[in-house]
Structure formats: structure tokens, C-alpha cells
Amino acid sequence: MTQAPAAAPHRIVVVGAGFAGLQLVHDLRGADCAITLIDQRNHHLFQLLLYQVATTLLATSEIAWPIRRVLRDRPEVVTLLARVTGIDRAARQVALENGGRVPFDTLVLATGARHAYFGHDEWEADAPGLKTLEDATTIRRRLLLAFERAELTADPAERDANLTFAIIGGGPTGVELAGIVADLAHRVLPREFRRIDTRTARIMLIEAGPRVLPVFPQGLSDYAAAALRRRGVQVLTGRPVTAISDREVTIGDEAVPCRTVIWAAGVQASPAAEWLGAESDRAGRVIVNAQLTLPDDPRIFVLGDTAHVEMDGQPVPGLAPAAKQQGRYAAAAIRARLAGKPAPGPFRYAHQGNLATIGRNAAVIDFGRIRLTGWLAWWIWGIAHIYFLIGVRSRLVVAVSWLWSFLSRQNPARLITQKETARRG
Amino acid sequence: MTQAPAAAPHRIVVVGAGFAGLQLVHDLRGADCAITLIDQRNHHLFQLLLYQVATTLLATSEIAWPIRRVLRDRPEVVTLLARVTGIDRAARQVALENGGRVPFDTLVLATGARHAYFGHDEWEADAPGLKTLEDATTIRRRLLLAFERAELTADPAERDANLTFAIIGGGPTGVELAGIVADLAHRVLPREFRRIDTRTARIMLIEAGPRVLPVFPQGLSDYAAAALRRRGVQVLTGRPVTAISDREVTIGDEAVPCRTVIWAAGVQASPAAEWLGAESDRAGRVIVNAQLTLPDDPRIFVLGDTAHVEMDGQPVPGLAPAAKQQGRYAAAAIRARLAGKPAPGPFRYAHQGNLATIGRNAAVIDFGRIRLTGWLAWWIWGIAHIYFLIGVRSRLVVAVSWLWSFLSRQNPARLITQKETARRG
Structure with missing residues (x-):
């Protein structure tokens, strides 16, 4: 909990540029630290709309952004396209597949989840x-x-x-x-x-x-x-x-x-728990405390779909807003430490509601007291999602794509690319 | 050269939905025939801008269109996504990889070219x-x-x-x-x-x-x-x-x-010559006569990069405008036959010029008497290419992408997708 010496800025390594990781890096703007952001992909993916790529409504390029471009105005952030293979907690280093090792003072793991087949x-x-x-x-x-x-x-x-x-x-x-x-x-x-x-x-x-x-x-x-x-x-x-x-x-x-x-x-968390040798729940999520860190190491945060956080006895759901809120909380906690100020209170998840679309002109929205169905829910859903996209260009492109599809009744993104390989030997 | 009986429309099979094949199908609108268009891809590709996809200026979805969508208002055209494995000239059938056979009265091969490595x-x-x-x-x-x-x-x-x-x-x-x-x-x-x-x-x-x-x-x-x-x-x-x-x-x-x-x-023609057992040039292109058909079969056309056509002793170049002109010529020839009218004169390639870009604000244009370089050539090149795209939506999307890149000095299409597999065993 001591402050880093002024000569060497505090080294923060963030693994995963999803909603949690990117929010954290965003919120650390101007903090006196050197950030290394590691992801095995070169793009941040707006997963909420992935099903629209799978079903020909949007093109791949419309819901993904090169991480470097998002962070091009942040000279203190080094972005590395690399695969993490383990974490050396004793040496305080992240091990990469290419043999490289990245030292950290504070580590943030936000590596998401994959689908799970329940033993199949x-x-x-x-x-x-x-x-x-x-x-x-x-x-x-x-x-x-x-x-x-x-x-x-x-x-x-x-x-x-x-x-x-x-x-x-x-x-x-x-x-x-x-x-x-x-x-x-x-x-x-x-x-x-x-x-x-x-x-x-x-x-x-x-x-x-x-x-x-x-x-x-x-x-x-x-x-x-x-x-x-x-x-x-x-x-x-x-x-x-x-x-x-x-x-x-x-x-x-x-x-x-x-x-x-x-x-x-179903989903299964990334192997962060194995890297850390930490306790995990049935879905493989690392069990963290109300400060979103390992119980035995306040300088290792685990966020988003990789983390099991409880609030009022209930696990916080694996939703994009929860991940963003956790990124925001962890950034505030790190800032407080760097400034030698007291840590913020425990993380509280603010549930904003559940939304789902059912196709053209149909959606359901549950904001707690307010519940909506039908075309109005569908339009609110669309506007909310455009608002959450990164950058003016993306918002424009997705809005135009959706309007075009809506008016023309055509789904534009219908390319078959890459060969279908035989599924069985 | 006889007309098909009125009861069974003349069956035209077109292999390849590139510039030549699609132009031909387009120009046969309203002709009394049943067209089957076969391609091993589900999309027509605007190859002229492929280098901009390779270099992060355009997204894949911006230069490719589902063939079915292009032809959705043509009920007489059946589109098949299939790989051709051979042609039975005696039985007048195209053989498909899935075992199917498609009979034809007139066959049009416009299957393009691949790159060639000169023996390497x-x-x-x-x-x-x-x-x-x-x-x-x-x-x-x-x-x-x-x-x-x-x-x-x-x-x-x-x-x-x-x-x-x-x-x-x-x-x-x-x-x-x-x-x-x-x-x-x-x-x-x-x-x-x-x-x-x-x-x-x-x-x-x-x-x-x-x-x-x-x-x-x-x-x-x-x-x-x-x-x-x-x-x-x-x-x-x-x-x-x-x-x-x-x-x-x-x-x-x-x-x-x-x-x-x-x-x-370098390029090498598709295996159309092998399918036909026809004479080919060094690049594998089928040698056709001035009517763009096999010398010994006026009902088999070969067009575009797959064909070796000579005009004034020079081979017609493998350019998109040449392919489109050949598609147009073959459609006119087929229409004349169906109507029992005399065949048009020999195919004449009208060279419209050569264009190439060299990057931002630089291009060369050779229209014969008019030669241009620099930013003006670059803008003319861009406008000409937007004009050649299919559909209002594509023109709008590419124009907006280019303008955005030009003004922001950003290349938007920077996704790394699919894993890089080891190149050596």
C-alpha cells in the first residue's frame, strides 16, 4: 500500500481490453503511472452486438475497434498484442507466450469468459x-x-x-x-x-x-x-x-x-484463477473481495466475467454494465492509493436493467419499475446501444446500417468468408 | 444455332459471378431463357479495391455483395453456390463437386484467374x-x-x-x-x-x-x-x-x-481450359475466336481473365472494363441467336484508360491523350471507382469511409481476424 517512488512510476499491468479493462485504463487518464495493456486480440469487441454479426445485420468492422487506436492519445499506455501464459506472483511478473515477462506493481485481470458445454x-x-x-x-x-x-x-x-x-x-x-x-x-x-x-x-x-x-x-x-x-x-x-x-x-x-x-x-471464465492459484467458483471465476482484489493481495484486481463478486449475498451478474462499473471502481481505488488517500468503500453494483431484442420491432426492457415491450422497447434498445459504442464514426456507421436494414428490409452483412472445414476428421 | 423450342426455355449456364459473368446476366434481363449462375463464393467481389482491404482502408463488407441479393429481382436466374469440377461437352452438362450435374444449351465460363508463381x-x-x-x-x-x-x-x-x-x-x-x-x-x-x-x-x-x-x-x-x-x-x-x-x-x-x-x-487463369479440353495460352487462358466462343463450339463462351482474345494481333488485357465489355458482347450475341437474328460483328475492346493510385493524394491516369498525376488524378480515380460500385448503399458506404480516412488520417479497417497458422509444418 506504499506509494511508488517518484522516480519510477507505478507499473500497472492490465490483461484484457474488454469492457472492464478498457474502462479502467480510460479512468486512469492523468494518473501518475505506467500502464501496460495486454490482449490476445488487436481489437476491443462490443460483445453486446456480436449476435447481429452472426446473423448478418452488422459487419465485423462495425463492432470492433483496434485497441491501439482507442488509446492513441495516451502515451503512458503501452499496448501489447500477446498471449498470457501465467503469472509469477512471487516475482510480480506476467509471463507471455513469446517468453517475455512484464513486471507489475499492480495487476488487473479482466480476461472475460468463453462458452461452456457442461462436460460436453x-x-x-x-x-x-x-x-x-x-x-x-x-x-x-x-x-x-x-x-x-x-x-x-x-x-x-x-x-x-x-x-x-x-x-x-x-x-x-x-x-x-x-x-x-x-x-x-x-x-x-x-x-x-x-x-x-x-x-x-x-x-x-x-x-x-x-x-x-x-x-x-x-x-x-x-x-x-x-x-x-x-x-x-x-x-x-x-x-x-x-x-x-x-x-x-x-x-x-x-x-x-x-x-x-x-x-x-453457458459460459466458463478464462483461466485467470489457474494463473493466480486462486480460489474460484464453479464457473471458474476468481473469488474476490468487496474491493475487487484477491483476499490475500490488494494489488491484484480481478474484474468482469473473470471475477466472482458478491453483493448482498448475490453474485454480481456477468453483464457489460457490471464490468464497466468494476473497471471504474478499480481505477478509483488505484488512484486513491497512488495519491495516498483512503481506499473507497466496497464495490456496489448498480443494476441499470435488462434488455433483449426479439427481432424487428420487438424487444423487452426491464428497468425494475418500468417494463416495456414491442416497438418502443426496440427503439430504446437501439438508441441505448448506439450510445454505448466507441467514437462518433462507429455510432454513425451502426446507426446508418440499422436504419438501412430497417427501411430496406435487407440484411447487409451476408458474406460467407473462410472455408468451412470438415467438422469430423 | 437453332432456337430452343418455345415450351422449354433456352438454358444458359454461367460459371463465375465476376465482372464478366454478372454483366452478362444483367444484360440478359428479359431474354427468353433460363439462367443458372454458379459460383464457388456467395459474393461478387469488386476486385479493383481489394488492395484497400488488404491495407486497412476498407472493410471486407464494403467491396463484396451477395450474388443472390444482386439478382433478387430476376426470378428466371437460379444462383448456385457450388464448385465446378468439370464439363461434359458431349452430354452438355456442368459437373459439380456435390455430384450434381447442370445441363446447358449455352455455356459461359468466366471463372477468372489466380496468382502465378512462375514455377515457384x-x-x-x-x-x-x-x-x-x-x-x-x-x-x-x-x-x-x-x-x-x-x-x-x-x-x-x-x-x-x-x-x-x-x-x-x-x-x-x-x-x-x-x-x-x-x-x-x-x-x-x-x-x-x-x-x-x-x-x-x-x-x-x-x-x-x-x-x-x-x-x-x-x-x-x-x-x-x-x-x-x-x-x-x-x-x-x-x-x-x-x-x-x-x-x-x-x-x-x-x-x-x-x-x-x-x-x-503474375496471374494464372482458372482451370477452364482443362475442363473443356481446349487450347490455352501460356497463362492457361482458353483461346477463343473473335465471337468469344470456342472455335469448334459457338455455344460455349469464355470471357474475362479466363479467355485469351486477340484484337489487332494483341491480346485484350485482363482488366475489369475488358471483362465487362465481353460480358456485354456475349449477352448481345446470345440475344441475337435467341431472336433468330444475325450474330453481331467480332468483339472489339474499347480501351478506356489505365489508372493507379500511389497513396493519399497521388495517382496516375492515362486516358491516351489525357495524362494526369497528383491529387486531381487521385480524386478522379476515387470518383470513378465509387461510380462502378454496385448499389446506392455501397457507393455511400465507400464514399463515407474514404472521406473519413482522408479527413481523419485514420485507416479504419484494422482488425486482425483468424489465427495466423504456422507457415511451415
Whole structure:
């Protein structure tokens, strides 16, 4: 807790340039410290809109920004594109894959999460999740190729299997994906195919629990399920998936021929807990105290989806606003230490509400006392998300893309890139 | 040459949705025929701007359009995403990789070209060419990763090798690539790196012949070379590349440590000649007559970069306007046959000029009598290319992207996507 000597600025190493890490670096502007920001990607990703890349509404370039460009006016921040392989807590160093070591006085880990398959890692090849740009382009490629193969084949069974889509997990991501896939099949694509009627596509949203959007109030869940059904989505609740292959998905005992499966059912934290040798919860999240640091090391912060923080006996949810608030809190705590001032009180998560879209002109918003559905919710959702994008250019580009799609009823981002490699040897 | 019976419309199969194929389909609107358009990609690519994707000025989505969307108002056109494996001339069928066969009355092959390594195919892994969107994102990834690795490494030799870029081939593509890479290193990136000065990057444009832009008049070649040198590009003419590896490029006898090599030196036609068992030239192009058909089969057209057409004893160049003119000519010839009218006269290529950019505010234009250099040429070049894009949306998006880059001096499309796989086993 001692201040660094004036000659050598305090060295802060931040791993992960997601919502938490970038917010922290942003809030440390002007503090007397040298920051090294390490990420294995060269871009910050606006994950909230990733499902729109996966479903052809937005282009990859519209929701990702080079980290260097975001921080170009911050000469005290060194950005490194590198993969972290471990943390030497005794030597106070971060180890990189290329053999390099980065020393720190304060360490901030905000390395996010990946999807989890609940002991069925073998499902990943056939049921990709949605966390990175590559995940999104993989899902987009499979969605579009399925329609292409249905148009190409002469075999009715093959055609039907290609026109069957399974989305697993009834949380916001699953609901959002199902809604846009339905819009794609029913509104965007019909005029473009000659041999198939894309409106006959079968789109299943499969949820093991009793209802979709379980974190929302029952009334909004019911609205979402009804809105999805009106769009032609089969909402299958209380039905666990028991097997997935490249030929079919098994729901309970029923095997359904299906070529496109998307996984939106669970997440697993990054390996930060292993790096630290720290205690973690079942999802692999590092258990931190109310100061967002390791209980035994106040100079190691863990933030965002990698951290398990409790407030009033409940874990803080893995949402973007929570990650940003944690980044802001940790920056304030570090500033206080650097200035020799007392630490701020414990971290308090301010829940701002839950939002989810269900497709064109339909969304649900739960602001606690205020609950909204329908087109008004959809427009509020859109405006809120444009507001959260980084930079004037991005806001303009996404706003124009959305308006264009809305008015033209066309989804612009329909490129199939990269070859689909065989999923089985 | 007989007309198809009225009951069964004349079946036209077009392979390749590039400039020639798409122009032909466009010009056959309203003709009494059933068209099947086959491409192994789902998008038409505006290849003229591919180098801007490779060099971070444009996003992939800005220069490619789903073929289906372009043709959505043409119910008589069936679009198939499929790979052609051969042509059965006796049975009049195109064979597809999935086992399907597509019968034709008239066949149009417009399958383009790939880069050629003059007997050094082993160079491809280390010196990618630029023909597809994946080529462009591969080059972009390697360019950006080289700067990242230079920032990351502690080894000066490794840093210098990563800051050395070799572009092979002094035609328009090579000149355009070298100019933007120089702008990137000298104007866009310097403020974003902390440990390296990107302005020290060594950018070599290597041409075996005596001058860059050999199809332009000497004066414009000289201007281009001088403009490149002012931007910090080493223009090495009369210097053949003799070896390429993942560690270095050898120019004559001199081995230069270099991690990023881009190939812009030669093209090879698609395998259409093999499919047809037809005579081809050295670059693999099918030799066609002045009606753009096989000499022994007036119902098989070969167009664009896949065709060797002579006019006044000179081969027609492999340029986008030439491909479009051939598509237009073939459509007129097919229309005449369907109407029982006499065939049009021989194909005449109308040369509209040569254009190339050299980076911000510099271009060369050769319209024959009118020759232009500098900022005016650059603006004319930009406006001409926006005009040639498909659709209002694309024109708007590219125009806004360019204006933004011009005013902000930022290159927006800087995502590193897909993992760089090891180039050597």
C-alpha cells in the first residue's frame, strides 16, 4: 500500500481490453503511472452486438475497434498484442507466450469468459458459441451455407435438415439469435431463392429451464416467447439437449436432423484463477473481495466475467454494465492509493436493467419499475446501444446500417468468408 | 444455332459471378431463357479495391455483395453456390463437386484467374497474392501482426525483420499496395506505438523489369516511382526475386531479413481450359475466336481473365472494363441467336484508360491523350471507382469511409481476424 517512488512510476499491468479493462485504463487518464495493456486480440469487441454479426445485420468492422487506436492519445499506455501464459506472483511478473515477462506493481485481470458445454466439450465443433468475431463469422457462414445447400441439393431429407436450425439456451443471446434467424428466413431471404421456400425453415429455441429469459419477470418472458412464436420460432422449454452431432440434435429422446446448431447456453471464465492459484467458483471465476482484489493481495484486481463478486449475498451478474462499473471502481481505488488517500468503500453494483431484442420491432426492457415491450422497447434498445459504442464514426456507421436494414428490409452483412472445414476428421 | 423450342426455355449456364459473368446476366434481363449462375463464393467481389482491404482502408463488407441479393429481382436466374469440377461437352452438362450435374444449351465460363508463381508454387505460403477476400484479410493480418511483433520483441534483429516489407511486382497492384503500406507506416501508425518508430519501416517494391507500371507511358512510371520514393518506399527495379522464405526474401544475390512478403507479380487463369479440353495460352487462358466462343463450339463462351482474345494481333488485357465489355458482347450475341437474328460483328475492346493510385493524394491516369498525376488524378480515380460500385448503399458506404480516412488520417479497417497458422509444418 506504499506509494511508488517518484522516480519510477507505478507499473500497472492490465490483461484484457474488454469492457472492464478498457474502462479502467480510460479512468486512469492523468494518473501518475505506467500502464501496460495486454490482449490476445488487436481489437476491443462490443460483445453486446456480436449476435447481429452472426446473423448478418452488422459487419465485423462495425463492432470492433483496434485497441491501439482507442488509446492513441495516451502515451503512458503501452499496448501489447500477446498471449498470457501465467503469472509469477512471487516475482510480480506476467509471463507471455513469446517468453517475455512484464513486471507489475499492480495487476488487473479482466480476461472475460468463453462458452461452456457442461462436460460436453465435444459439442463445440458442431455447436459453436458466440464470444469472438471468429465465432460470429463461423455462425454466419453456417447459417448462410445451410440455405445454400438446401437450394443446391436434390435430396428432400437433406434439404429439410439444412432448413432446420437449433439455438440452444433461452437467455438474451439465444432469444436474440432466434429472432433474427427467423426474420432472415421469413422476411429477408424468400425472394432470393428459387428452388426452396426459406419460410419453411424450422427454427428451434431450446431451453432446459421452464421459460425463456429467466432473469426477466414472468410477464416479459411470456411476451418474448409469444413474439418468437409469431415469428415462426418453435420455443421448446423444459427440454434439455442430450446429444449434438453434425447430423442431428437430440432434444430429450427426440433426434431431429439438423445441420446448424448454435450454442448460447453457458459460459466458463478464462483461466485467470489457474494463473493466480486462486480460489474460484464453479464457473471458474476468481473469488474476490468487496474491493475487487484477491483476499490475500490488494494489488491484484480481478474484474468482469473473470471475477466472482458478491453483493448482498448475490453474485454480481456477468453483464457489460457490471464490468464497466468494476473497471471504474478499480481505477478509483488505484488512484486513491497512488495519491495516498483512503481506499473507497466496497464495490456496489448498480443494476441499470435488462434488455433483449426479439427481432424487428420487438424487444423487452426491464428497468425494475418500468417494463416495456414491442416497438418502443426496440427503439430504446437501439438508441441505448448506439450510445454505448466507441467514437462518433462507429455510432454513425451502426446507426446508418440499422436504419438501412430497417427501411430496406435487407440484411447487409451476408458474406460467407473462410472455408468451412470438415467438422469430423 | 437453332432456337430452343418455345415450351422449354433456352438454358444458359454461367460459371463465375465476376465482372464478366454478372454483366452478362444483367444484360440478359428479359431474354427468353433460363439462367443458372454458379459460383464457388456467395459474393461478387469488386476486385479493383481489394488492395484497400488488404491495407486497412476498407472493410471486407464494403467491396463484396451477395450474388443472390444482386439478382433478387430476376426470378428466371437460379444462383448456385457450388464448385465446378468439370464439363461434359458431349452430354452438355456442368459437373459439380456435390455430384450434381447442370445441363446447358449455352455455356459461359468466366471463372477468372489466380496468382502465378512462375514455377515457384512453394512461395505461396510466404508470399500471398491478392485475388479473394481471404487473401486480403491474410495480407492485412500479416501487415498488422508485423508491427505488433516489432512492438513486442526485445530482439533488435527480430524487430527490424518485422519492420521490413517486400511487395513483389511493380504493376498497378504492387504500386498501390506499396503506397498505402508506406502511408500506414508513416502517417497512420506512428502515434499508436510506444516502443518502435513505425516510420523506420523499410518498404521495398521489387520489380524484375526496368520500371514500375510498365503498361503506362514512361513519364507516368517515373512520376509513380518518384512519388513512392517520397513516401519512403524503396523502389527496386531490374531486380528479380530469387528466393522467398518465412525469414527472408532474396533479391538477386542479396538476402534481406523480412517477415512480410506480398505477391503482386503474375496471374494464372482458372482451370477452364482443362475442363473443356481446349487450347490455352501460356497463362492457361482458353483461346477463343473473335465471337468469344470456342472455335469448334459457338455455344460455349469464355470471357474475362479466363479467355485469351486477340484484337489487332494483341491480346485484350485482363482488366475489369475488358471483362465487362465481353460480358456485354456475349449477352448481345446470345440475344441475337435467341431472336433468330444475325450474330453481331467480332468483339472489339474499347480501351478506356489505365489508372493507379500511389497513396493519399497521388495517382496516375492515362486516358491516351489525357495524362494526369497528383491529387486531381487521385480524386478522379476515387470518383470513378465509387461510380462502378454496385448499389446506392455501397457507393455511400465507400464514399463515407474514404472521406473519413482522408479527413481523419485514420485507416479504419484494422482488425486482425483468424489465427495466423504456422507457415511451415
